[in-house]
Amino acid sequence: MGKKITVVEVCPRDGWQNHKIPIPTETKVKxxxxxxxxxxxxxxxxxxxxxxxxxxxxxxxxxxxxxxxxAKEIGKDIEFMALTLNGxxxxxxxxxxxxxxxxxxxxxxxHNKRNSNRTIEESLENFKAMASQVKGVKMTLAMACxxxxxxxDDVPADRxxxxxxxxxxxxxxxxxxxxxxxxxNPAHTKDIIRALKSICDISQIDVHLHDAYGMGLANAYAxxxxxxxxxxxxxxxxxGCPFVPGAKGNIATEDLVHMLQALGYDTGYDLDKILSTxxxxxxxxxxxxxxxxxxxRKCHQG
Numbered sequence: 001m002g003k004k005i006t007v008v009e010v011c012p013r014d015g016w017q018n019h020k021i022p023i024p025t026e027t028k029v030k031x032x033x034x035x036x037x038x039x040x041x042x043x044x045x046x047x048x049x050x051x052x053x054x055x056x057x058x059x060x061x062x063x064x065x066x067x068x069x070x071a072k073e074i075g076k077d078i079e080f081m082a083l084t085l086n087g088x089x090x091x092x093x094x095x096x097x098x099x100x101x102x103x104x105x106x107x108x109x110x111h112n113k114r115n116s117n118r119t120i121e122e123s124l125e126n127f128k129a130m131a132s133q134v135k136g137v138k139m140t141l142a143m144a145c146x147x148x149x150x151x152x153d154d155v156p157a158d159r160x161x162x163x164x165x166x167x168x169x170x171x172x173x174x175x176x177x178x179x180x181x182x183x184x185n186p187a188h189t190k191d192i193i194r195a196l197k198s199i200c201d202i203s204q205i206d207v208h209l210h211d212a213y214g215m216g217l218a219n220a221y222a223x224x225x226x227x228x229x230x231x232x233x234x235x236x237x238x239x240g241c242p243f244v245p246g247a248k249g250n251i252a253t254e255d256l257v258h259m260l261q262a263l264g265y266d267t268g269y270d271l272d273k274i275l276s277t278x279x280x281x282x283x284x285x286x287x288x289x290x291x292x293x294x295x296x297r298k299c300h301q302g
Contacts, residue, residue, distance in 0.1 A: 002263075002264035002265045002266055003229070003265055003266065004229065004265070004266045004267075004268075005224065005229055005230075005231065005260050005265045005266065005267055006041065006042055006229060006230045006231070006267075007040070007231055007232075007233050007253060007256055007257060007260070007267050007269060008040075008042045008043065008044060008206060008230060008231065008232045008233070009035050009040035009042070009043050009044070009233070009234070009235065009253060010043070010044035010208070010232045010233065010234045010239065010250060011031075011035070011234040011235040011236065011238055011239065011250075011253070012028060012031075012032055012035075012043060012044070012045045012046065012063070013043075013044045013045055013046055013047055013057070013083060014044055014232075014234055014238075014239040014250060015234040015235065015236070015238030015239035015249070015250065016028065016056050016238070016239070016285075017047065017054050017056050017057060017239070018054075018056070018239070019056060019238070019285060019287060021285060021286050022055065022056065023056060023285050025059040025062055025063060025066075027284060027285065028059070028063050029063060029066045029067065029070075031235075031277060031281045032045070032063070032066075032067050032070075033067075033070050034273070034277040034281075035235065035277065036067075036070065036071060036074070036076060036078060037273065038269055038270050038273035038274045038277060039267065039268045039269035039270055039273075039274075040078075040269070041076070041077070041078055041079065041268065042078070042079045042081070042230075043067070043078065043079065043080050043081060044081050044083070044102065044232065045063065045064060045067060045080040045081055045082060046060035046063050046064050046080075046082050046083070047060060047082065047083035047084070047085075047089075048060050048061075048082055048083070048084050048088075048089035048090075048092045048093040048096070048098075049083075049084075049085055049089060060082070060092075060093075060096065061092065061095075061096035064080060064082060064093075064096050064097060064098060065096060065097060067080055068080060068097060079099075079100050079138070080098070080099075080100060081100045081101070081102045081140060082096070082098040082100065082101055082102065083101075083102040083103075083104065083142070084101055084102070084103065084130070085104065086130065087129075087130060087133060090130055090133050090134060091133075094134075094137070098137065099137050099138065100137060100138040100139075100140070101134055101137055101138070101139050101140070102139075102140045102141075102142055102176075103127050103130060103131065103139070103140070103141050103142065103172075104141075104142045104143075104144060105120070105123045105124060105127055105141065105142075105143060105144070105163060106120065106123070106143070106144040106145050106180075107120070107143050107144065107145050107146045107149075107155045107159055107160050107163060108144070108145035108149035108151065108153055108155050109153050110149060110151035110152070110153045111144060111145045111149055111150070111151060111153075111180065112144075112145075114151075115144070120159075120163075124163065124166060127141070127167075127170075128166070128170050131167075131170040131171060131172065132170065134171070138173060138174070139170075139171055139172045139173060139174075140172065140173075140174040140175070140176060140206075141163075141164075141167040141172045141174075141175050141176065142176040142178060142208065143160065143163060143164075143175060143176060143177055143178055144178045144180045145178060145180045145181070146160050146177040146178050146179075146192060147177060147178065147179035147180075147183075147184035147188065147189055147192055147209075147219075148179065148181070148183045148184050148188065149181075149183075150180070150181035150183055157191060157192055157195040158195075160177070160192055160195065160196070161195050161196060161199060164196055164199060164200065165199055168199070168200065173204060174204050174205075174206060174230075175196070175200070175204060175205055175206065176206040176207070176208050176232065177192060177193070177205060177206070177207050177208065178208040179207075179208065179209045179210055179216075179219060180208075180210065181210060181212055182209070182210035182211050182212030182213055182215065182216060183212065183213060183215075184209075184215065184219050185215055185218070185219070186215070186218050186219055186221070186222035187222075189207070189219045189222045189223055189226075190222050190223075190225070190226050193205060193207075193223060193226040193227075193228060194226065202226070202227040202228060202229070203229060203230075205228055205230070206228075206230040206231065206232060207219070207220065207223040207228055207230070207231050207232065208231075208232040208250075209231070209232070209250070209251050210249065210250055210251070211237065211249065211250070211251050211252075211290070216250075216251035216255075217251060217255060217256065217259055220251060220256055220259070221259065221263075224260070224263075224265070231256060232250065232251075233250060233251050233252060233253040233255075233256040233257075234249065234250035234251075234252065234253060235252070235253045235254070235274065235277060235278050235281065236252060236253075236254075236278040236281065236282050236287065236289035236290065236291060236294070237249045237250060237251065237252035237255070237289060237290035237291045238250065238282075238287055238289070238290075249290055252278075252289070252290065252291030252292070252293070252294075253269075253274055253278075254271065254274045254275055254278060254291050254293045254294065255291045255292050255293050257269045257271055257274060258271060258293050275293070275294065275297065278291070278294060279294070
């Protein structure tokens with residue numbers, strides 16, 4: 001087997017959070033267990049936010065606890081990230097047993113304003129205050145629009161670098177670079193990653209890609225060529241950003257794993273099991289998978 005690449009499964013939070021049909025807790029837990037069984041060792045699992053704004057996450061505590069329980073039962077070391085947006089969210093996440101906390105900030109002034117009604121500097125100060133509340137757990141900063149803004153404002157590499165440096169100062173050990181609207185290209189993706197190599201180890205960089213313009217896998221390959229060993233993906237390609245009009249979903253776990261395995265990388269995933277889970281999950285929750293591999297298999301089987 002070749003070099004190890006961690007594919008972070010983001011479907012449970014990013015893929016399900018805006019799904020219009022309520023997903024029962026037991027259904028979520030069932031498919032998270034299947035995701036663990038098909039090889040996922042790191043999850044963007046839940047968000048501790050107001051159920052008024054994100055009803056699908058009202059059962060975050062139970063989903064986290066049941067997922068941790070299953071991982072313990074089968075003896076697997078799984079990292080379950082919990083996203084928080086404020087002090088109350090942190091409190092609830094820690095109370096539920098979270099050991100990995102994820103914060104969010106945007107590298108785009110316009111996107112950050114629409115998303116949080118704050119300037120980037122205001123959000124940065126708020127993030128630092130929240131991070132100071134967290135002791136003894138892993139911290140990740142998910143940086144939306146790090147690879148480009150859909151609103152026309154510039155996102156210079158120096159700003160991305162500055163935000164990373166500030167995050168590392170308060171104990172963050174992992175940065176997620178987001179192509180929130182799927183507008184990056186391989187050359188630009190490489191440029192941003194290269195800009196960060198002088199301030200951190202490549203193992204601290206994760207890349208979160210969307211496929212709005214069909215560049216998702218190309219950007220993933222570009223990131224891997226630069227040495228990145230952690231990439232986000234969602235089963236079925238589900239999910240998107242509600243603050244970016246028309247944004248297509250995340251790159252699909254099955255498409256990313258298929259590409260990486262074809263290139264000789266070790267993902268630890270069982271591709272047939274992923275496809276089985278995606279088919280049954282999408283049928284049960286009434287979602288439409290967007291992955292190329294699912295469509296290709298349909299054609300070949302038909």
